[in-house]
Amino acid sequence: MRGRSDVLEPAILGLLHESPMHGYELRKRLNLVLGSFRALSYGSLYPCLKSLVERRWIEGTESVVAPHTVASKRARIVYQLTADGKEHLQQVLASSGPATWEDENFDVRFAFFGQTDAETRLRILEGRRTRLTERLETIRQSFARTRERMDEYTLELQRHGLEQVEREVRWLDGLIDNERGLRRTRPAGTGRPTAADTPAETDDVAPARTTEKERG
Amino acid sequence: MRGRSDVLEPAILGLLHESPMHGYELRKRLNLVLGSFRALSYGSLYPCLKSLVERRWIEGTESVVAPHTVASKRARIVYQLTADGKEHLQQVLASSGPATWEDENFDVRFAFFGQTDAETRLRILEGRRTRLTERLETIRQSFARTRERMDEYTLELQRHGLEQVEREVRWLDGLIDNERGLRRTRPAGTGRPTAADTPAETDDVAPARTTEKERG
DNA sequence: TCCAGATGTATCGAGTTGATACATCGACAA
DNA sequence: TTGTCGATGTATCAACTCGATACATCTGGA
Structure with missing residues (x-):
């Protein structure tokens, strides 16, 4: 199973x-x-x-x-x-452990956020963000290391992949912002959790760490 | 196999x-x-x-x-x-048939565009674009049909998914533009195939069709 | 000198996919 | 009425994939 x-x-x-x-x-x-x-x-x-x-x-x-x-x-x-x-x-x-912020699980957990309490929501979002940030770092490194030896299309593919992850992080930033705002100032369940227009520097957010498993 | x-x-x-x-x-x-x-x-x-x-x-x-x-x-x-x-x-x-513009195959084909001739590159890019456009249509429909019954998080998840596909299409638009430009005006192998800033209305691009297999 | 970690080939159990079989239902036409 | 078509519905199978792991050698550094 x-x-x-x-x-x-x-x-x-x-x-x-x-x-x-x-x-x-x-x-x-x-x-x-x-x-x-x-x-x-x-x-x-x-x-x-x-x-x-x-x-x-x-x-x-x-x-x-x-x-x-x-x-x-x-x-x-x-x-x-x-x-x-x-x-x-x-x-x-x-639950909001490392497993919940992996690619395979996150979407499902997010889809049922409506049945999840605010604390857990925030922990999962932040964990997911950390996870993606780590991946970003890995990609950027191998990108820098091999940029010379790649042809233009391979490079473009990697650039595109990198951008997607970056965008994902910004999406999470918006959601996290919104969750925090909800908890602090608004009665629960009001505002839509749309990605905010200001990405908001939240680099301090860094709960528990998972180690990246071979990707280069 | x-x-x-x-x-x-x-x-x-x-x-x-x-x-x-x-x-x-x-x-x-x-x-x-x-x-x-x-x-x-x-x-x-x-x-x-x-x-x-x-x-x-x-x-x-x-x-x-x-x-x-x-x-x-x-x-x-x-x-x-x-x-x-x-x-x-x-x-x-x-080859540039329908199989090449599916999710599973496209990335690999693109990664080896360096070994592929210009005609084939363009056909694959356009096919991929058509493929994604169809998916967009499917998503938008089920989105419109069920928007009432969904809670905010499910809705946000779908909105996010939709946006990703839209972005993918714009990326392809840039690449297609670039390929066309390459072929028409520049000696092969010059410009980087970066996504153009002007998305360029290329809705006329619609080669062969594949039917969407159950996704609702 | 010894060990941890990278390099290297290879396999296995558990789980997943896509296709398909089989059957009923609703609708529409001849 | 009968026929046929596509949606609804449960269920299974061979082929394939993943993640873990076994086993062995090489390399760099304490």
């Missing part, structure tokens, strides 16, 4: 917390929410549902949808959180 | 065309060139090398590196393109 399931699991629990659903719809909603970032196939969805049922975090109810003819019964399994599942979800939503 | 190997294969051939290399270095170079976009593990590299050898596109030479002690011999297998391999590579580099 390694790998992507660390993403899938919270996503499923999070969606089911909003309302019970069956597999097909779960898939649609997930691809809607995370669509631009990642896809979800049945091959991972159904095994994951199965395993969640086994661990008693969700339970499936065979529900028969009323068709227009009387005799036919169309099986669809509607899943919902159990008490244990709700508790587990709360635990997951409260 | 489906999936990522469609990426790996051309990448390996492209690198080996520049100079013979052994596995470890191939991996380093690949992660250097494509580092910000994707990673490469041994678990995929070595099987791919093996399969390339079997198809006679590359051949590995057991080379013993002179160590400072006399007795020890350190095995390292240096791979290089065969004549068949070179031919195949040329064929791959000349």
Whole structure:
């Protein structure tokens, strides 16, 4: 149960917390929410549902949808959180460790910020920022080291990649600013967390560190 | 040999065309060139090398590196393109079909634009642009359709995703402009393909179409 | 001299993908 | 009525990929 399931699991629990659903719809909603970032196939969805049922975090109810003819019964399994599942979800939503600011997990966690408390939101955003800043440093170094030996297109590709990460950091800056503002001056849930126009020098933000794993 | 190997294969051939290399270095170079976009593990590299050898596109030479002690011999297998391999590579580099402008393949193709002729470069860039434009349309639609039912964070995530794709399109616009300019007015290989400051309305650019596969 | 860390080849289990099978439902036309 | 088409729905499989790791040698520095 390694790998992507660390993403899938919270996503499923999070969606089911909003309302019970069956597999097909779960898939649609997930691809809607995370669509631009990642896809979800049945091959991972159904095994994951199965395993969640086994661990008693969700339970499936065979529900028969009323068709227009009387005799036919169309099986669809509607899943919902159990008490244990709700508790587990709360635990997951409260976590803000290094794992939460990795590429694979961050998006999902962010998508469910609505169910996450302000403290945790801020910690995750700041952790993510640190993570990206580290990557930036790595990229910049290998960029400087090899700029001579590269042809123009490889160079352009790297420049473009660098820019994307830089932009991502600025996006986070805006969100962090907004979270801080929310907490200090406004009643919760007001302003939209749009990236601010002033990038705001927040280089002091540097919680826990993860070490960059071989990327050059 | 489906999936990522469609990426790996051309990448390996492209690198080996520049100079013979052994596995470890191939991996380093690949992660250097494509580092910000994707990673490469041994678990995929070595099987791919093996399969390339079997198809006679590359051949590995057991080379013993002179160590400072006399007795020890350190095995390292240096791979290089065969004549068949070179031919195949040329064929791959000349292709510009729908597959080349998908997410998984585009970066690699772009990284080897230096070995690709101007016509093909332009076709790939334009195809990629069309591809992204289609995706933009899909995202915008599901965005408009569901904007009411979403909480602010999910919305922000989608807005951010949309923006990234939009930016990608503008990047391509700059590159396309540059390619056209190169071909028309400048001797080949001069100007840097930096994204132009004027996005340049090139909406007429619309070669062949691929249909979007379920994303809502 | 010895050790930690880089270099180097190689494999494995666990998990994921994309395709596909199978079946029902709703709508629309002949 | 019947036929067919595309969406809805659950489920599985072979092929493939990842991350970790094993094993060994080389290099630089304390």
